[in-house]
Amino acid sequence: MRRPGLVALLVATVVAQWAVPGSLIWKSERILAEGKPFRFRTRPVDPADLFRGRYVAIGVERDTVDLDRIPAEGEFRRGSVMYASLAVDASGFAYPAALTPAPPLGTDAVRVRVGWENRQPGIEAEDILDARARVSIEYPFSRYYASEKTAPRLERAVLNPQLLRQGETWVTVRVLGGDAVIEDLFIAGRPAREYREGSK
Numbered sequence: 001m002r003r004p005g006l007v008a009l010l011v012a013t014v015v016a017q018w019a020v021p022g023s024l025i026w027k028s029e030r031i032l033a034e035g036k037p038f039r040f041r042t043r044p045v046d047p048a049d050l051f052r053g054r055y056v057a058i059g060v061e062r063d064t065v066d067l068d069r070i071p072a073e074g075e076f077r078r079g080s081v082m083y084a085s086l087a088v089d090a091s092g093f094a095y096p097a098a099l100t101p102a103p104p105l106g107t108d109a110v111r112v113r114v115g116w117e118n119r120q121p122g123i124e125a126e127d128i129l130d131a132r133a134r135v136s137i138e139y140p141f142s143r144y145y146a147s148e149k150t151a152p153r154l155e156r157a158v159l160n161p162q163l164l165r166q167g168e169t170w171v172t173v174r175v176l177g178g179d180a181v182i183e184d185l186f187i188a189g190r191p192a193r194e195y196r197e198g199s200k
Helices: 003-034 151-158 161-165
Strands: 036-043 055-057 064-066 081-088 094-100 109-117 134-138 143-145 169-176 179-187
Touching: 003 169, 003 179, 036 094, 055 151, 064 094, 094 109, 094 134, 109 179, 143 179, 151 179
Parallel strands: none
Antiparallel strands: 036 169, 055 143, 064 134, 081 094, 081 109, 109 134, 169 179
């Protein structure tokens, strides 16, 4: 290959390497700027796996969907991509109200992955007390990034039993076109950047 060809190949490789992260950053910034805000209550995550590098693992409290009917066999396969339509409860926190294979029209939704399901084929609702089918989902947001100095303090706060009992930890998430990005983590009603260990 001639030298101009090698130079062109090198330039194309460098451009490709920067294009992917650049587009991801641009997409995240666009979601943060234009996305609709939602609040999600958080739940504890296994402490052994909570702090990984410079981020705190975030678990969302309401991560299951109750279905109106027992779904057909194979409809909700583990790992399959679905869209969770979001609703807001009386306290102002978001939860997944329904699952659809395609983005629903006129409803805010997040692209999620299907986890487990408790469907029991052949069991009718009148046969047992609670025969509702329930499907768990995995949200696309699970990490709150912080500095190495701040992340361990936030880790301890997120696991604080008193704050968890009071429901005082949550994340604000921006949603746009099925995508979602964490905007902020709140601990004891304060943004994480303002939170200090021992504060009330």
